Amino acid sequence: MVRVEIKKVVGYARISSDSQIENTSIAEQKERIEAYAKSQGWKLERIFVDEGFTGSIDDRDGYKEMLEYIKKPDNEVSAIIVVKADRIHRSLKNLLILIEDVLEPNGIAFISVSERFDTSTPQGMLFLQMIGGFAEFERSIINERTKGGRLATAKKNKYAGGQVPYGYEVIKGEIQVVDSQALVVKRIFQEFIDGSSYYKIAKMLNKEGIPTKTGKNWTPQTVKNVINTETYTGFNTYNGEKEKNGIKQKGVFPRIISRQMWNKAQSRLKEGDNK
Missing domain, CATH: 3.40.50.1390 (Resolvase, N-terminal catalytic domain)
Known part of the structure; x- marks a missing residue:
């Protein structure tokens, strides 16, 4: 003391x-x-x-x-x-x-x-x-109430909070597409499907002065993150940081790429050697 x-x-x-x-x-x-x-x-x-x-x-x-x-x-x-x-x-x-x-x-x-x-x-x-x-x-009581509220919202197939991927923004609680970023998402997928590596795609975007969501340069990892984000197809899994519920949602995030494009990208991912 x-x-x-x-x-x-x-x-x-x-x-x-x-x-x-x-x-x-x-x-x-x-x-x-x-x-x-x-x-x-x-x-x-x-x-x-x-x-x-x-x-x-x-x-x-x-x-x-x-x-x-x-x-x-x-x-x-x-x-x-x-x-x-x-x-x-x-x-x-x-x-x-x-x-x-x-x-x-x-x-x-x-x-x-x-x-x-x-x-x-x-x-x-x-x-x-x-x-x-x-x-x-x-604080634990408040956390439990907040957790329950997020879970109920997610089950209603609505946006339940959390960070949104590149290509989207939240306006008045609703997810909307950022058109300029959506074009970049489509381009990343197409470049990848056509055989470009993560590194090559990142280098191309940086050379053109296109920033990431946080305003930083692209890296092979941030490119890979985009290609691994199923949300762009209009289907996503709500998996809250604390809840880990794995609730499947449809249409909460507007579709940016087709399911066909997603499947092609996933096929190439399985082939490996994408760095």
């Missing part, structure tokens, strides 16, 4: 692109952190920020910079302040790992403004574990 006299602190604020409904703006988080530090008579050294990122630590430069900063003895940081615990870690397990493996060995407390706990006290640590348990229970 951290037992220190808190003098210097840092703040951490984050909004995530995958959960905008739950987000509190960076400006508001900063304001509340500053106000809390001032009310306690603590010196707020810095506020580290991650904006528009998911919960993955690998994608959070502000989080990583903060950890490096607080570990330096010269900075004499006594605590990290957040508006809410899930801004730094959604998982109680990951939060406890941070506190027990990083903060406590360095004599640093963790403080949440809205949840009103401070790990420099026994009461604060106990409260953290209690609310964390309830939060994870609530």
Whole structure:
């Protein structure tokens, strides 16, 4: 248990692109952190920020910079302040790992403004574990409800969410064809059927300045991914990331290539030597 006299602190604020409904703006988080530090008579050294990122630590430069900063003895940081615990870690397990493996060995407390706990006290640590348990229970209930909703939607032969392949876009919950990309899909299939390799097709598309769905260059793998996507025939399998249901759907995605073209491409795939 951290037992220190808190003098210097840092703040951490984050909004995530995958959960905008739950987000509190960076400006508001900063304001509340500053106000809390001032009310306690603590010196707020810095506020580290991650904006528009998911919960993955690998994608959070502000989080990583903060950890490096607080570990330096010269900075004499006594605590990290957040508006809410899930801004730094959604998982109680990951939060406890941070506190027990990083903060406590360095004599640093963790403080949440809205949840009103401070790990420099026994009461604060106990409260953290209690609310964390309830939060994870609530999250599991929400996940189950969301999962059930996606499953019901998929069974009704409707778009149930998730990323859509190159050639499509989602508009108001409906899948629509991107005409310019659909032409590229047809061309990829035809080039492949005519004997071109993944590498040759990728090189051709890059030379013509045609980007992938993410705006990057084509690679043999991205070309192969297109050729392996049965969705272009108008038939697809809903296989949610968590559910793995394998629900067969027809017509949810408009057809871009004929079944005949698909079968020809699959025949060539079986022959091998397509790189």
